[in-house]
Amino acid sequence: MNGERAGVEGPLMNIEIDDKSLMMIFLLEECNFTCAHCAREDEPMDPGYKLSFEQLQGCLSDCRNLKSINWVHFSGGEPTLWKEGNRDLVDLLLEIADAGYTPGFTSNGSLFVNYSRCRDFFARYFEGSTMPLRLYFSIDTFHKNYNPEKGRARSLDNIIKLKQEFPQAKADLLIISVMITVSKEVDSLLPDEMIDHYESLGIKIGFVPLYPIGRAKSFSHLCPDLDSDNPEELGAYRRYYKKEDRKRPGDAEDRLKTDHIILIGNDYYFSDPWHKVGQLGHLPDEIIGAYAGES
Ligand code: SF4
Known part of the structure; x- marks a missing residue:
């Protein structure tokens, strides 16, 4: 395991999961980009880590016990690089769909720049x-995967083009979102015209603050400070920040919290900080119970 945030095992106590519809899977560590803000070194993936097809099948079997799960999503690394024998990412997505869940993945879009x-x-x-x-593209000044002069990303343009080629019922299956990482600097923003253009074509745009984790720790002074009472500390991210009470009622030291459960290899985790909460085929009753009766 890498980094100081690697998985810690311990008692489960009280657990709190924000999104009980989502099973997140870190598919592989490999990536074909070298982004300066990449978080992988702080995530519990060994160099060269790759989930196997058999492990995905084990996870889908576990999902049958997690009643509220309806979406199984891959992150990485770059999921489109996954290969095992003759199988590739499309085979994994179809396996998830066959099991009755909506598949999704997050990508830097590099596979799709070739039409x-x-x-x-x-x-x-x-x-x-x-x-x-569900397709989530990370497109921004950190990934450097768009043309700043034209305000267009070829990966998105190619997908829009292919949607026009296929029957509407097929094209409508693709739910496309773009996640844009924003630092304090105005230079980290994408052109407004680019955002308007893609939103007008039905693409959802979301903004995430640069977090001081992984490689971004080396320029943490550029990370928006979400805990500060001074709006200036949000920098360019200020226009996208929806203030919320970050401390929830009942927060306590003995409470384990996460956005969603994450599978890496044979182990399930809560993140931030990373905490191992179960293994493939052996999820504890506390976790299974947390997913009961929600949709
Ligand atoms: S595309 Fe994602 S996984 Fe790859 S280097 Fe960039 S931030 Fe890291």
């Missing part, structure tokens, strides 16, 4: 499933 590879990828998915597919 024929983009078309082949989604044609195979459309042929194998009628389940919606």
Whole structure:
């Protein structure tokens, strides 16, 4: 395991999970980008880590006990690089869809800048499933995966083009979101016209603050300070920040909290800080109970 935030085991006590509809899976550690803000070194993935097809099947079996799960999502690394024998990411997405869950993945979009590879990828998915597919693209000044002069990203343009080629019922299966990382600096923002253009085409745009984790710790002075009472400390992220009471009633030291459960290899985790909470095929009753009766 890497880094000081690697998984810690301990008693479960009281648990609190924000999104009980989502099973997040870290698919592999490999990536073809070298972003300066990458968080991977603080995540409990060994170099070269890759989830196996068999482990995905084990996770889908566990999901049957987690009643409120309806979405199984891959993060990484770059999920489109996953291969095992003749299988690739499309096979994993179809396996999830066959199990009755909505599949999704987060990508830097590099596979889709080539139109024929983009078309082949989604044609195979459309042929194998009628389940919606959630695509999250990380596109911003840290990933450097758009043209700043034109205010366009070729990966998105190619997907918009292929949606026009396929019948509406197929095209509508793709639910596309872009997540933009914003630091304190105005230079980290994407052009307003670019955002308006893609929103007008039905793409959802979200903004996330740069967090001082992983490589971004080396320039933590650029990270918006969400805990400060001084709005200036949010910098350029200020226009996207929705203030919320970050301390929730009942917060206590003996409470374990997470946005969603995460599978890495054979182990399930809560994150921030990383905390191991179960293993494939052996989820504790406290976790199973937390997912009961919600949809
Ligand atoms: S694309 Fe994502 S996983 Fe790859 S280097 Fe950039 S931040 Fe890290």
